[in-house]
Amino acid sequence: MRTGLVITGLTCALVVAVLISLVLGKYPVGIEDVCGFFLWKVFNAGVNLSIDRQLLENILLNIRLPRIMAAVFVGASLSISGVAFQAMFLNPLVSPGILGVLAGASFGAALGMVLSKSWFFVQASCFVFGFLAVMAAVGVARFYKGNSIILLILGGVISGALFTSLLSIVKYLADPYNQLPAIVYWLMGGLTLVDAGTIRTSAIPVVAGVALVISLSGYLNVLSMGDEEARAMGVPVERIRIILVVITTMLSAITVVLAGMVGWVGLIIPHISRMIVGPDNRVLIPVSALVGALYLVAVDDISRLLFTTEIPLGIITSLVGIPFFAVVLKRAGRGWS
């Protein structure tokens, strides 16, 4: 009832936000042109448009929509990864980077930029190293003969530290006139470089990943009661946890491929969503996906329009996130004080 209402409301809000974002931009396009264009494109309806169709197609489908979709993907992915990790690790202060995926992916992207001029190579390297970092974290936990939560987190800390220092080495070795600024700019996070091709490639894994996490969200409640209790209730704890770690790693790595480092989303959106619908992960996961998408679409609009030059997205998410987090901390503290 209430949750259904919240989800419907948020979905509508997201559609409206996407439409508004399509209107916003340097080149003036009216809302009636945007709606008319999509009516023509989807239903082949005959409509009068005040702008040339070819130009409109270029602006909307090749420039604005990929970027907005990237914001939706990144926001949803980081938020549900955050919720899943917070439940799995029994700690509301955990963020998606806890197992080292963001550090690994950043290193991979930087390495790619130094080694190759091919954009595809950079993206592939980014994705692969995101996975490698998490595998290293899980490997460390396995080495100490445990799949326990604390060992996984320690493994993540070690792996994250390793890849952060490797990133420093790459930065140090990079050509300071072209490569270093590119790496630094990338790490600030932004959707400037998103193109339609990357969005099309990442759409299937992102949608599938989000859907899988939603369908497994019932397990998150039980996992957050602790391993022993979950196992005593017949839950195959290790298997579920590994599946969820693989999916969230994939989602988080894709966010770095699309947008570089976008901080704080995976930490604050779960808390905002929890304030809206409560802690039940079966509802929280889909709601935080929507809230995260909405948030990032809005923040990206600000980043492209606030000043004549773009502000990197990651800077804004941090600037908004930190004070907000300080405010919600009091409420978030309920339950684990």
Next chain:
Amino acid sequence: MALMEVRHVTFAYREKPVLKDVSVEVGEGEVVTLLGPNGSGKSTLIKTVIGLIRPGQGTVRLAGRDISSIPQKELARHIAYVPQFHRGAFPYRVLDVILMGRMPHKTFFFRYSQEDIDIARTVMEKLSITHLAGRPYTEISGGERQLTLIARALAQGARIFVMDEPASGLDYGNQLRLLEHITALSCEGYTFIKSTHSPEHALWIAHRAVMIKKGAIIADGRCDDVVNSETLLQLYNIRVNVIRLNGTLRVCVPEMLKDNGAGEGTERPSVFVHRGTLRR
């Protein structure tokens, strides 16, 4: 045939023996209490019984079947684990916590059905905690939380309840209410295996007491036969008299605290008496 059977179970943690050739049988509807000092192996035995720990040697059998051959999910439909009362990291609603008990009845991708919710409501009614359904689990009292965990075990559909020190952390009143609930459920045929630090809890509600020291069973039998000053001295290295009160319950009276002036018959400064009466 016994409902649960622990046969010659040995377990070592990092080469340190924790359980040494332990054998226990539990019949249907029995309330069995494990007594033993800290680190005696009670918790390990409990985890072995619910299949969380696989014994190094020996077997645990449920109705004749080795539990290591029973899939986790199926086992959870027979045996429920009620952990020590805890807070939990997230303030789930009590109803949602109880619904978790339906997990062993669900397929891999699942949604709770109306039937699951009905079952959860029925068990809440049974324990008279229906009014808690929408409250956050982290904000109810310790006693209510323990009842919620028992409700979850009932929703699981299990007939055997394994409880690790269920009374620890509860206030005095809630401890006694918990014992009352356990007694009522055992009358309906539920089987209880629980550990406790209070020998009186064994004396008051358990049919049987099993005493463990340094990983080995030193006594196993009816509480009335087994729990006495000699075995308690052996177990805790402390002198305690077990006294029957007017033909009803038996209580433990520690020897060492007898003469410190707090007991009956000694003169108290009258101011304390005054305060006591004034408050009333």
